[in-house]
Amino acid sequence: MAKNFVENIADMEADFPQWYTDVVTKTELVDYGPVKGTMVIRPYGYEIWENIQNYLNKEFKKEGVKNAYFPMFIPESFLKREAEHVEGFAPEVAVVTYAGGKELDEKLVVRPTSETIICEMYSKWINSYRDLPVKMNQWCNIVRWEKTTRPFLRTSEFLWQEGHTVYSTAEGAKEDALRMLDVYRRLGEECLAIPFFTGKKTESEKFPGALETYTIEAMMHDGKSLQSGTSHNLGQNFAKAFNIKFLNKEGVLEYGYSSSWGVSTRLIGALIMVHGDNRGLVLPPRVAPIQVVIVPIGGENEQVLLATKELEEKFSEGGVRVYTDRTENSPGWKFNQWEMKGVPIRIEVGPRDLAMGQVTVFRRDELTKQQVRLEGAAEFATNLLDEIHTNMFEKAKKFRDERIERANSVEEILKVVDDKKFARVDICEDENCCLKVKEKTTATSRMIEEENISGKNCAVCGKKATRTVLFARSY
Amino acid sequence: MAKNFVENIADMEADFPQWYTDVVTKTELVDYGPVKGTMVIRPYGYEIWENIQNYLNKEFKKEGVKNAYFPMFIPESFLKREAEHVEGFAPEVAVVTYAGGKELDEKLVVRPTSETIICEMYSKWINSYRDLPVKMNQWCNIVRWEKTTRPFLRTSEFLWQEGHTVYSTAEGAKEDALRMLDVYRRLGEECLAIPFFTGKKTESEKFPGALETYTIEAMMHDGKSLQSGTSHNLGQNFAKAFNIKFLNKEGVLEYGYSSSWGVSTRLIGALIMVHGDNRGLVLPPRVAPIQVVIVPIGGENEQVLLATKELEEKFSEGGVRVYTDRTENSPGWKFNQWEMKGVPIRIEVGPRDLAMGQVTVFRRDELTKQQVRLEGAAEFATNLLDEIHTNMFEKAKKFRDERIERANSVEEILKVVDDKKFARVDICEDENCCLKVKEKTTATSRMIEEENISGKNCAVCGKKATRTVLFARSY
Numbered sequence: 001m002a003k004n005f006v007e008n009i010a011d012m013e014a015d016f017p018q019w020y021t022d023v024v025t026k027t028e029l030v031d032y033g034p035v036k037g038t039m040v041i042r043p044y045g046y047e048i049w050e051n052i053q054n055y056l057n058k059e060f061k062k063e064g065v066k067n068a069y070f071p072m073f074i075p076e077s078f079l080k081r082e083a084e085h086v087e088g089f090a091p092e093v094a095v096v097t098y099a100g101g102k103e104l105d106e107k108l109v110v111r112p113t114s115e116t117i118i119c120e121m122y123s124k125w126i127n128s129y130r131d132l133p134v135k136m137n138q139w140c141n142i143v144r145w146e147k148t149t150r151p152f153l154r155t156s157e158f159l160w161q162e163g164h165t166v167y168s169t170a171e172g173a174k175e176d177a178l179r180m181l182d183v184y185r186r187l188g189e190e191c192l193a194i195p196f197f198t199g200k201k202t203e204s205e206k207f208p209g210a211l212e213t214y215t216i217e218a219m220m221h222d223g224k225s226l227q228s229g230t231s232h233n234l235g236q237n238f239a240k241a242f243n244i245k246f247l248n249k250e251g252v253l254e255y256g257y258s259s260s261w262g263v264s265t266r267l268i269g270a271l272i273m274v275h276g277d278n279r280g281l282v283l284p285p286r287v288a289p290i291q292v293v294i295v296p297i298g299g300e301n302e303q304v305l306l307a308t309k310e311l312e313e314k315f316s317e318g319g320v321r322v323y324t325d326r327t328e329n330s331p332g333w334k335f336n337q338w339e340m341k342g343v344p345i346r347i348e349v350g351p352r353d354l355a356m357g358q359v360t361v362f363r364r365d366e367l368t369k370q371q372v373r374l375e376g377a378a379e380f381a382t383n384l385l386d387e388i389h390t391n392m393f394e395k396a397k398k399f400r401d402e403r404i405e406r407a408n409s410v411e412e413i414l415k416v417v418d419d420k421k422f423a424r425v426d427i428c429e430d431e432n433c434c435l436k437v438k439e440k441t442t443a444t445s446r447m448i449e450e451e452n453i454s455g456k457n458c459a460v461c462g463k464k465a466t467r468t469v470l471f472a473r474s475y
Numbered sequence: 476m477a478k479n480f481v482e483n484i485a486d487m488e489a490d491f492p493q494w495y496t497d498v499v500t501k502t503e504l505v506d507y508g509p510v511k512g513t514m515v516i517r518p519y520g521y522e523i524w525e526n527i528q529n530y531l532n533k534e535f536k537k538e539g540v541k542n543a544y545f546p547m548f549i550p551e552s553f554l555k556r557e558a559e560h561v562e563g564f565a566p567e568v569a570v571v572t573y574a575g576g577k578e579l580d581e582k583l584v585v586r587p588t589s590e591t592i593i594c595e596m597y598s599k600w601i602n603s604y605r606d607l608p609v610k611m612n613q614w615c616n617i618v619r620w621e622k623t624t625r626p627f628l629r630t631s632e633f634l635w636q637e638g639h640t641v642y643s644t645a646e647g648a649k650e651d652a653l654r655m656l657d658v659y660r661r662l663g664e665e666c667l668a669i670p671f672f673t674g675k676k677t678e679s680e681k682f683p684g685a686l687e688t689y690t691i692e693a694m695m696h697d698g699k700s701l702q703s704g705t706s707h708n709l710g711q712n713f714a715k716a717f718n719i720k721f722l723n724k725e726g727v728l729e730y731g732y733s734s735s736w737g738v739s740t741r742l743i744g745a746l747i748m749v750h751g752d753n754r755g756l757v758l759p760p761r762v763a764p765i766q767v768v769i770v771p772i773g774g775e776n777e778q779v780l781l782a783t784k785e786l787e788e789k790f791s792e793g794g795v796r797v798y799t800d801r802t803e804n805s806p807g808w809k810f811n812q813w814e815m816k817g818v819p820i821r822i823e824v825g826p827r828d829l830a831m832g833q834v835t836v837f838r839r840d841e842l843t844k845q846q847v848r849l850e851g852a853a854e855f856a857t858n859l860l861d862e863i864h865t866n867m868f869e870k871a872k873k874f875r876d877e878r879i880e881r882a883n884s885v886e887e888i889l890k891v892v893d894d895k896k897f898a899r900v901d902i903c904e905d906e907n908c909c910l911k912v913k914e915k916t917t918a919t920s921r922m923i924e925e926e927n928i929s930g931k932n933c934a935v936c937g938k939k940a941t942r943t944v945l946f947a948r949s950y
Contacts, residue, residue, distance in 0.1 A: 031596060033546040034553070035583060040596055043541035043611065050542065066518035067525065071508040071632055072616055073569075078509070091576050094548075096585065099569035099631075100620030108510060110571065110585075121506060121515055136518065141547055141616065145575030156574075157546055 009340070012278055016222045020150070023272060027281050027341045030151040037149040037156035041265065044341070045152075047289035048268050049159065053139065055191045055286075056161060056263070059183045065135040065163055070117050072140070073108040078116040081241040085115065088208025092144045094156070110143040115209065115234070115260055118164045119242035126256060128247045129168045133176070137163040142264070152269030153226070153475050160264035166244055166256040170235065173257035174212070177233040180261040181214040184229045187263070192271050193284040193392035194218050195400055196228060199447035202469060203431040207260075211235035216263075217446045217470070219400040220273035223420025225446045225472035228270045231261035269475075274396050275365075281342025282364050284392055285385040292381055293343045294324040295334050297350035307359070307374055308349050314378035320385070339364060344388050345381050365392050404470070408459050410440050413471055417443040422472045424449065426465035428458035434469065436460050443471045484815070487753055491697045495625070498747060502756050502816045505626040512624040512631035516740065519816070520627075522764035523743050524634065528614065530666045530761075531636060531738070534658045540610040540638055545592050547615070548583040553591040556716040560590065563683025567619045569631070585618040590684065590709070590735055593639045594717035601731060603722045604643045608651070612638040617739070627744030628701070628950050635739035641719060641731040645710065648732035649687070652708040655736040656689040659704045662738070667746050668759040668867035669693050670875055671703060674922035677944060678906040682735075686710035691738075692921045692945070694875040695748035698895025700921045700947040703745045704738035744950075749871050750840075756817025757839055759867055760860040767856055768818045769799040770809045772825035782834070782849055783824050789853035795860070814839060819863050820856050840867050879945070883934050885915050888946055892918040897947045899924065901940035903933035909944065911935050918946045 008026060010018035024030045029045035032038070041049065057067070073096060080086045089112045096108040111117065118136070126134060139161045149155050163180060167173045181198055188194040196216035206213035210232035217225045238244070239255040248254045275282040285291050292315055296308045308324055315322035323343075325334050331348070338346055348360040358371045361381060365388050372380050400422075407413040407423040416423040423443065427433050434445040437460060449468045456465035483501060485493035499505045504520035507513070516524065532542070548571060555561045564587045571583040586592065597609060614636050624630050638655060642648045656673055663669040671691035681688035685707035692700045713719070714730040723729045750757040760766050767790055771783045783799055790797035798818075800809050806823070813821055823835040833846045836856060840863050847855050875897075882888040882898040891898040898918065902908050909920040912935060924943045931940040 031599070033548075034550055034592065034595055035546060035548045038546035038548060040546065041544040043543050046543045047541075049544075066522075068518050068521045069516040069524075069634060071510060071513035071515065072618075073508075073510045073513060073632065075509055094571045094574035094583075096569045097572045099618075100622070101566050108569075117509065120509055124506070143547075143574075147575070157548065159544060 009278065009280060012221060012276070019276075019278075020273060023276055023280050024151045029268065029272075029281075032151070035156070037146060039151045039155045039157075041159070044289055045268060048271075048283070048287045049265055051287040051289075052187070052191065052263075052267060053161075055187060056183070059186070060137055060163070063135065063179070063183070065137045067138065068136045069138050069140065070114055070121065072111050074111055074114075074117045076107045076109055078120060079109055081116065082209045082238060084237075085209035085241075089113065089144075092146060094143045094145055111140075112142060112144045113260075113262075114138070114140075114162055115164065115238050116242070119238045119244060119258070122164075122166055122256070123242050123244045126166060126244055126246050129249055132168045132246060132256065133165055133172060135163065135165045135176075137161055150269075150475075152265055152272070158265050160262050162260060162262040165259045166239070167258070168246060168248065168254070168256065170257050173235065173259045174233045177212070177214055177231045177259040177261065180259070181216065181231040184216045184231065184261075184263060188216065188218070188228075189393065191284065191286045192267065193286075193389055193396060194228075194270060194274050195393060195397040197447060197449075197470060199449055199470075200451075201230075201447055202434050202445040204435055205445055207232045209234065209237050211237065215447050217472075218270050218274055219403060219422060219472070220270075220475070221276065222273070223403055223417070223422070223472070225422065225470075225474040226266070226270050226273065227446070227474065228267055229261070229263035232259060234258045234260060275392055276342070280340035282392070283342035283344060285344040285389050288342065288344055289321065290323045290338075290341075290343045291321045291385055292323075292345045292347060293338045294322065294347045294349060295331055295338070296324065296326065297331050297348055301351045303354050304349055304351055307354055311347065311349065311359075311378055315382070318378065318382055320378075320382055335362075345384060347377065347381060363388055365395070407471070410437060410460055413437055413443060413459065414441040417441055417471065417473050422446070422470050425459045425469050425471050426453060426456040427467060427469050428461060428463045429466045430461070430463075433458055433460035437471055441471070443473050446470045446472050446474065484753065484755055487696060487751070494751075494753075495748065498751055498755050499626045504743065504747075504756075507626070510631070512621060514626045514630045514632075516634070519764055520743060523746075523758070523762050524740055526762040526764075527662070527666065527738075527742060528636075530662060531658070534661070535612055535638070538610065538654070538658070540612045542613065543611045544613050544615065545589055545596065547586050549586055549589075549592045551582045551584055553595060554584055556591065557684045557713060559712075560684035564588065564619075567621060569618045569620055586615075587617060587619045588735075588737075589613070589615075589637055590639065590713050591717070594713045594719060594733070597639075597641055597731070598717050598719045601641060601719055601721050604724055607643045607721060607731065608640055608647060610638065610640045610651075612636055625744075627740055627747070633740050635737050637735060637737040640734045641714070642733070643721060643723065643729070643731065645732050648710065648734045649708045652687070652689055652706045652734040652736065655734070656691065656706040659691045659706065659736075659738060663691065663693070663703075664868065666759065666761045667742065668761075668864055668871060669703075669745060669749050670868060670872040672922060672924075672945060674924055674945075675926075676705075676922055677909050677920040679910055680920060682707045684709065684712050686712065690922050692947075693745050693749055694878060694897060694947070695745075695950070696751065697748070698878055698892070698897070698947070700897065700945075700949040701741070701745050701748065702921070702949065703742055704736070706736035707734060709733040709735060750867055751817070755815035757867070758817035758819060760819040760864050763817065763819055764796065765798045765813075765816075765818045766796045766860055767798075767820045767822060768813045769797065769822045769824060770806055770813070771799065771801065772806050772823055776826045778829045779824050779826060782829055786822065786824065786834070786853055790857070793853065793857055795853075795857055810837075820859060822852065822856060838863055840870070882946070885912055885935055888912055888918060888934070889916040892916055892946065892948050897921070897945050900934045900944050900946055901928060901931040902942060902944050903936060903938045904941045905936070905938075908933055908935035912946055916946070918948050921945045921947050921949065
């Protein structure tokens with residue numbers, strides 16, 4: 001039955017990259033833009049992003065973060081003020097050299113991230129400890145010119161939010177970075193049904209200019225890791241580069257301490273590759289643009305019309321995102337279509353079921369059908385959305401937990417990642433050991449799981465291990 | 476009492492441009508970005524924009540419009556496909572010439588508007604009359620390199636929404652343009668408390684590439700007009716340039732008919748200049764970031780603490796945006812501060828009032844105070860918000876209606892606009908007559924109020940007048 005569509009989507013076990021491309025384009029989440037490396041986020045994809053925005057805006061508000069908007073064009077000189085920062089971003093920036101018909105005196109970089117311009121403004125606004133903490137966030141587009149691109153995962157332009165804070169103490173900034181990391185972890189748990197690994201990046205993987213970078217990492221279906229968001233403790237690095245000073249309580253001028261944190265449309269890529277299957281998308285209910293699709297069968301039947309309308313109204317009243325497919329296509333075609341598009345619940349309203357006072361409820365996550373009394377069907381499905389969410393999260397967690405393996409040498413790491421798993425590795429303080437793993441296995445240190453371990457030896461050099469690190473191949 | 480602040484804001488009657496600059500910066504709506512002509516929208520300004528977005532997103536949804544996101548970079552060649560379009564926008568575009576460390580093969584224009592790139596995508600997606608109408612909107616940043624800039628009114632980069640549709644008939648596109656114009660008119664009436672003039676632009680003022688441009692125009696405090704949004708019937712112009720074809724019901728390939736419409740952060744400039752006074756901002760309640768500010772007087776008094784908390788909770792429960800100023804500043808300072816920031820209602824909670832079971836309610840629009848029973852104060856203030864909204868709208872309407880005058884010659888038009896008013900002018904079909912008015916008076920034709928008039932003579936050339944046009948100086 002599902003053949004028509006499945007034939008158009010590559011087998012995920014045989015060719016995962018092609019499966020991904022098929023899924024994102026055929027479900028109309030996204031299309032390729034006319035400029036190489038750019039993407040168009042189509043309504044079905046954009047609404048997922050809006051649902052993520054709604055969740056985060058509420059969380060940000062609880063944290064006292066205020067939304068604002070800073071200019072996209074950054075004077076080239078700004079980027080150069082923080083040495084590591086410019087080194088990290090200069091190779092991938094897009095540059096405006098003329099505007100308004102004239103060559104510009106100073107070239108303008110299209111923001112690859114906004115620490116520099118926001119810190120410049122903060123230095124104007126912040127004077128006293130009374131002004132702190134300052135916590136702002138912006139939702140905007142970002143440009144990083146990448147060589148290999150893939151929709152959502154890595155594109156020349158993408159959408160994100162970036163939060164930027166300044167605190168009066170080092171602890172303030174560090175705690176903020178950790179607290180926002182936890183907001184992202186909860187976004188995964190409560191919204192995307194993704195169990196993120198959370199932890200600190202090792203030196204070679206941290207944000208250019210940060211003291212410490214924390215990350216949320218997710219395991220994709222192919223055993224690769226996707227860095228899905230980061231939170232940085234910037235210490236005084238940017239405050240010094242941009243002269244953010246405040247009078248402390250003792251009346252002494254001091255540099256501020258800052259943090260920044262962001263997640264992007266890449267999260268959509270994450271949920272596709274965590275939950276999807278060979279029929280296409282499986283969308284987590286809390287971000288699905290359509291949570292329940294109703295398919296009336298024998299649409300001219302008066303009972304069917306009535307029952308459909310009644311269900312629709314109940315869902316709408318309950319705040320459930322419902323859509324009724326009244327197109328001329330056959331029921332079978334519709335079933336395939338909405339399964340491919342990953343709608344969590346389908347309700348089939350047909351005369352035979354109705355004669356027995358029932359409708360058929362299909363859940364996308366388990367591909368199971370059951371008959372439910374029409375009377376309580378809306379309530380049943382609404383509750384089922386939560387059950388589906390939990391089931392998807394647990395499934396993803398089980399999948400992930402079964403695919404982490406200890407590895408005690410470079411050879412073992414290679415074996416584990418070749419086996420499409422994450423390697424849990426005790427390793428020493430020397431970042432070169434992480435880089436050696438990368439060189440030999442193409443797996444990178446994703447994050448530090450535990451610090452200050454003792455009694456273990458480094459899997460690479462054999463010296464004293466000080467930390468446990470997850471290694472994986474990654475997007 | 477209000478002296479402290481008022482001294483920092485120029486007198487609006489004496490120097491309106493300086494008043495505007497003082498108001499937008501000192502109330503922290505906005506700041507100047509480091510690149511000339513750019514602005515930073517600070518949280519107090521951005522929240523107004525978010526409230527406008529919330530209103531419009533709901534209206535767009537009712538119209539069946541879906542949000543999406545299209546790339547910001549447009550190949551230079553796209554802009555050239557529609558002849559009028561490129562002529563209109565080429566002089567003010569910003570251009571990316573290198574990216575990722577390399578000179579680009581084709582220069583990329585940063586979108587000055589997105590008809591071209593969206594129509595390019597539509598041509599891929601639209602095949603049959605069954606696909607129509609297509610209606611999408613995006614919220615994004617726009618770049619137009621302007622010589623003279625002013626925060627919100629005209630900046631190199633600004634935020635807006637742009638809706639783009641394709642219909643299968645000419646009437647469909649035209650009706651859409653008119654319907655969205657009405658959405659904007661209602662945004663003014665229901666949200667911004669601004670009575671917009673709505674009508675069609677004359678030929679010389681229409682959007683480059685449009686068949687017809689409709690506009691919402693608002694009269695500012697200085698008698699100038701601010702074009703606050705536009706809606707375009709694009710006919711088949713862009714469909715032909717970008718090859719948007721569909722199979723009609725008869726199985727014949729036909730070009731689509733399109734419309735586009737947008738409003739921007741300029742609306743914030745409009746509401747400042749329509750409602751503001753010599754104390755600063757007067758914000759319409761429905762978009763005000765803070766609708767009610769509570770100022771506790773004698774903050775240690777237990778009764779004051781209690782009453783404040785109770786009020787706060789009632790407002791929050793009722794969905795009113797409330798803020799309690801618990802800073803160490805004096806009550807007088809706070810009063811000035813929040814008056815300058817335009818908060819619609821201030822509630823003063825002091826021991827003397829409380830002893831009589833009451834609080835003092837101040838309304839910003841009328842600068843009046845009254846005592847209200849504590850018990851019903853939250854309900855009273857909540858209802859007052861609606862009353863303030865209506866009052867602000869009526870006041871603005873009265874102001875506007877008193878400043879429209881008939882003018883029957885170029886000399887009279889000059890006199891009327893010099894008098895800080897709009898001139899209502901019968902004029903002939905020849906656009907040169909409009910341009911002659913502009914040349915002699917610096918006032919432009921803002922919009923056509925009435926078409927197909929008869930029995931009147933053109934105020935410029937004396938020939939048969941066919942339409943009544945509003946003329947005004949403008950931003």
